[in-house]
Structures are given as structure tokens and as C-alpha cells.
Amino acid sequence: MKPASFEYHVPDTLEQALGLMSQYADEAKILAGGQSLVPAMNFRVAQPGMLIDLNRVNELSFIREEAGTFHIGAMTRERHLEFNSSLAKRAPLLTEAAPFIAHPQIRNRGTLGGSIVNADPAAELPVLMLALDARLKAQNASGERWIEAHDFFAGMFTTALASDEILVEIELPFMPLRTGWSFMEVAPRAGDYALMGVAALVTLDENGKCKKAKLVYLNAGDSPVDAKESARLLEGAALNDALIESAAAMASEKEINPFGNIHTSIDFQRHLANVLTKNALKQAVKRAEENLQ
Amino acid sequence: MTRSFPVTITVNEKEYKREVEPRLLLSDFLRHELGLTGTHVGCEHGVCGACTILFDGESVRSCLIFAIQADGHSIATVEGLAKDKDDLHPIQQAFWEAHGLQCGYCTPGILMTLVPFLKQNPNPTEAEIRHALSGNLCRCTGYQHIVDAVKLAAEKMR
Ligand SMILES: Cc1cc2nc3c(=O)[nH]c(=O)nc-3n(C[C@H](O)[C@H](O)[C@H](O)COP(=O)(O)OP(=O)(O)OC[C@H]3O[C@@H](n4cnc5c(N)ncnc54)[C@H](O)[C@@H]3O)c2cc1C
Ligand code: FES
Ligand code: FES
Numbered sequence: 535m536k537p538a539s540f541e542y543h544v545p546d547t548l549e550q551a552l553g554l555m556s557q558y559a560d561e562a563k564i565l566a567g568g569q570s571l572v573p574a575m576n577f578r579v580a581q582p583g584m585l586i587d588l589n590r591v592n593e594l595s596f597i598r599e600e601a602g603t604f605h606i607g608a609m610t611r612e613r614h615l616e617f618n619s620s621l622a623k624r625a626p627l628l629t630e631a632a633p634f635i636a637h638p639q640i641r642n643r644g645t646l647g648g649s650i651v652n653a654d655p656a657a658e659l660p661v662l663m664l665a666l667d668a669r670l671k672a673q674n675a676s677g678e679r680w681i682e683a684h685d686f687f688a689g690m691f692t693t694a695l696a697s698d699e700i701l702v703e704i705e706l707p708f709m710p711l712r713t714g715w716s717f718m719e720v721a722p723r724a725g726d727y728a729l730m731g732v733a734a735l736v737t738l739d740e741n742g743k744c745k746k747a748k749l750v751y752l753n754a755g756d757s758p759v760d761a762k763e764s765a766r767l768l769e770g771a772a773l774n775d776a777l778i779e780s781a782a783a784m785a786s787e788k789e790i791n792p793f794g795n796i797h798t799s800i801d802f803q804r805h806l807a808n809v810l811t812k813n814a815l816k817q818a819v820k821r822a823e824e825n826l827q
Numbered sequence: 828m829t830r831s832f833p834v835t836i837t838v839n840e841k842e843y844k845r846e847v848e849p850r851l852l853l854s855d856f857l858r859h860e861l862g863l864t865g866t867h868v869g870c871e872h873g874v875c876g877a878c879t880i881l882f883d884g885e886s887v888r889s890c891l892i893f894a895i896q897a898d899g900h901s902i903a904t905v906e907g908l909a910k911d912k913d914d915l916h917p918i919q920q921a922f923w924e925a926h927g928l929q930c931g932y933c934t935p936g937i938l939m940t941l942v943p944f945l946k947q948n949p950n951p952t953e954a955e956i957r958h959a960l961s962g963n964l965c966r967c968t969g970y971q972h973i974v975d976a977v978k979l980a981a982e983k984m985r
Contacts, residue, residue: 539850636962
């Protein structure tokens with residue numbers, strides 16, 4: 535189908551974009567990569583009165599490193615995350631997960647900021663923001679504020695952003711030393727939204743014991759699900775298969791809350807979560823051990 | 828009706844000046860305004876890949892971009908691939924020889940996906956080829972001959 539008509543603004547600077555947002559917050563929507571918004575408009579599920587297109591605001595497209603942290607502009611394309619060599623070194627979880635986001639042609643347009651603000655519980659990037667302890671910078675005409683990824687996702691397609699705020703920057707700390715990672719998901723076909731997926735991180739101490747663990751799930755609730763209790767089971771211990779199995783059982787049975795959909799029952803999602811968690815944790819531990827030497 | 832805006836869009840190295848309403852999709856601009864019907868439209872929500880074109884050299888869905896966003900940009904469509912009907916692009920020639928199409932509906936989108944892919948990856952593995960094509964649906968071939976055609980094209984272009 536075709537989108538309903540709308541007014542269109544295409545600012546060249548962030549300042550102009552913020553000005554437009556403060557003037558038209560009630561009717562305006564940001565147009566980033568358009569890979570979620572335009573399909574919704576073509577279906578007429580979304581009929582915004584106005585679009586403010588950020589595609590010419592070049593200052594929002596960057597990947598910089600500073601003092602152990604990445605600063606990434608909200609308009610950075612998913613494809614640039616996938617092929618950035620610094621991210622591959624210092625945040626390899628992101629590099630591993632990027633090819634699972636949709637298809638190459640969609641990643642050429644889709645942006646980091648757009649995927650985060652879209653807040654689809656089945657999307658990869660929101661899960662990665664939680665797993666990697668991201669901070670998100672929101673700005674409106676009167677100022678800026680930083681929001682922890684943990685406080686950002688407020689439910690299905692809902693975030694902590696106010697209607698006049700633009701997500702402008704994402705701050706990602708480098709993954710700590712001796713950290714192993716793994717991202718795994720199961721989708722009906724390559725590029726489809728996954729039925730279940732997990733990002734696992736394991737940081738070992740000097741003696742090879744687990745210092746910190748993280749398990750974050752997609753399509754497992756109405757926002758990304760951070761299975762903190764299950765991860766805590768692993769912390770302080772020398773990791774073995776029995777512990778990994780208990781953590782996987784706890785996360786898949788107690789901590790996630792999947793809904794099922796036309797492609798999968800809830801039971802099958804829990805089953806997938808269990809198997810994926812075991813495999814992902816084993817791979818993360820192996821990679822962390824390789825990083826010990 | 829909303830206002831129309833003037834745009835200048837380069838398509839297959841030719842410059843076009845038109846007035847467009849903001850809601851006009853780039854796919855419809857190409858097909859209806861310029862008569863370039865080689866770009867096909869299957870789903871209009873990003874799933875099928877039939878409408879894939881090059882936007883400043885990168886493969887994208889033309890059904891998920893508004894024509895007005897292409898103002899000042901350079902577009903390439905399947906019509907720009909062959910110099911002449913007897914002088915096909917090597918990827919087209921390989922599809923011809925390896926039977927990489929049946930009805931041909933998916934073919935323009937697949938070709939436009941492959942142009943940048945084979946440039947960046949001149950010696951792809953079968954797994955890489957299948958990943959590159961994961962965003963293009965074909966209801967006829969079962970993909971096997973498409974994959975064969977991509978391998979043949981890569982050989983021709985090396
Ligand atoms: C066929 C298909 C398959 C897909 N599969 C997947 C998948 O497997 N996994 C996945 O994660 N995604 C998938 N996607 C979605 C894709 O990753 C989108 O690109 C992404 O979710 C949205 O990013 P965008 O830049 O295109 O945002 P847009 O579509 O432009 O915007 C999305 C929403 O966010 C708002 N917004 C955007 N940027 C900002 C900002 N900076 N500040 C404030 N508000 C903003 C917009 O107003 C809009 O409401 C798929 C899309 C398609 C079409
Ligand atoms: S018509 Fe654009 S992807 Fe199907
Ligand atoms: S050849 Fe018919 S859809 Fe691909």
C-alpha cells in the first residue's frame with residue numbers, strides 16, 4: 535500500500551531538527567533509516583502528520599573512541615557497525631550480532647538510533663545495549679540528558695524518550711579484559727526476526743573464576759530481558775557444565791516471559807532459550823579463557 | 828493534497844528534474860514518473876527484495892525510501908546494467924547461462940543486490956552468497972540455479 539500524506543522537513547543540522555521537534559512534537563515523527571517507520575506508513579499503521587528527516591544531519595553519523603568508550607551517533611547505519619574494525623576489537627559482541635539484523639539491504643539504511651527508539655522486543659540492538667551497559671543521550675531544544683539502557687526500554691515499542699526528544703548519541707564502554715562473548719538466535723529464515731535469541735557475556739578473574747556474567751534475551755518479554763538472577767548463579771564460581779545448565783534452566787523457565795506467536799509456542803521459545811543459553815555460555819567461557827593468556 | 832517539491836535525481840547517470848509529493852515512494856517514482864519499470868514491486872514493506880536498487884552505490888529497498896529523500900543522490904536500476912541487449916552485464920550473462928531465473932520477477936532486485944556484493948567480495952563462498960541473497964525472495968527457482976549463476980558471475984568478473 536501507499537503512505538498517507540504528511541508534511542516533510544529535512545534539516546541540515548541537529549539544532550534545526552531540535553527546533554522543529556519543539557515546535558511540532560505532537561504531530562512530528564523522526565525519520566531515520568525508515569526501515570521500520572516506512573513499512574508501518576505503507577500499511578497505514580502509522581500516519582504521522584509530519585516527518586523530520588535526519589538523513590542530512592551528518593553530525594549524527596560517527597563512531598569515535600575516547601578513554602575506553604565508544605561514542606556512536608544515532609544515525610550511524612547498522613551496516614557501519616557491522617564492518618567497523620574498532621568495534622570488532624573492543625565490542626565484538628556487537629560485530630557478531632549485527633549480521634542477524636534483517637538483510638544487508640536493510641542494514642545499509644537502518645540506523646542504531648532508529649532500532650533503539652523503535653524498541654521492538656524482538657530486535658537485536660536493544661538487547662545489545664543492555665548487554666553492553668550502554669548510555670543513551672537524549673536531547674531537546676532546552677537541553678540534554680543521559681539515560682542508562684536499563685532505564686530506556688519501557689515496554690513494547692515504548693521508550694523513556696519524551697515526544698520532543700531526539701536520541702542523538704550512544705555511549706558504549708569497551709568490553710572489559712578477560713571477557714568472552716556470544717550472540718545466538720534462532721529465526722525461521724536468515725534475516726527474519728528471531729523466535730528467541732540471547733547475548734551472553736562472561737568476565738573471568740585472574741584465577742579463571744567467573745567475576746561477572748550477563749544474559750540478555752530478545753523476544754522474551756515486552757522489552758529486552760536481562761536475566762540477572764540467572765547470571766548471578768554463575769558469578770564467583772569456577773564455571774562448569776552443571777552450573778551452566780542450572781543458569782540456562784533458571785533463565786528459560788523463570789526469568790524470561792515470552793508470548794509465543796504465529797511461528798512458535800511459548801514452550802518452544804523456552805526450550806530454545808535453554809539450548810541457546812547453554813551453547814552461548816559455553817562459547818563465551820571458551821573465548822574468555824582464550825583471552826586469559 | 829500536500830505540496831510538491833522540486834527534486835533533481837540522477838538515475839543511471841542521467842539527471843531528472845521532477846516535482847514530487849513527499850509521500851511518493853522512490854519505487855513508484857522510478858516506475859511511474861520515469862517509466863523505468865525494471866524495478867519491481869512485490870510487498871512494499873521491505874520483505875521481498877524485488878525493488879532493490881543502488882542508492883549512492885549501496886543496495887537498498889526503493890519501497891522504503893521516499894523519492895524526495897533521493898534529491899541530489901545517484902540511483903542505479905537494472906536498466907543501467909547492460910550497455911545493449913547484446914552486451915549484457917557479466918552478472919546478467921551468468922544468470923542467462925546458468926538458468927538463474929524462471930519468471931524473472933525477483934531478478935532485477937537480485938541483480939542489483941549482487942552488483943555491490945561481488946565488487947566487495949569477488950570470491951564468495953556459497954554460504955556468503957546465500958547470506959547476501961537472504962533478503963531476496965524467489966518463488967520459482969528454489970535458489971539453486973541463482974547460487975550457481977552467482978558463482979559463474981564471480982568467475983567471469985575476476
Ligand atoms: C524486512 C525487514 C526485516 C527486519 N528484520 C529485523 C531484524 O531481524 N532485527 C531487527 O532488529 N530489526 C529488523 N528490521 C528493522 C530494522 O533493523 C530497522 O532499521 C530498525 O528497527 C529501525 O531503524 P531505522 O533507522 O530504520 O528507524 P526508522 O524506521 O526511521 O524509525 C523507527 C522509529 O524510531 C523513531 N526514531 C528513529 N530515530 C530516532 C532518533 N534518533 N530519535 C528519536 N526517534 C527516532 C522514528 O520516529 C520511528 O518511530 C527489519 C526491517 C525490515 C523491513
Ligand atoms: S517491494 Fe520493496 S522489498 Fe518488497
Ligand atoms: S524467477 Fe520467478 S520469482 Fe524468482
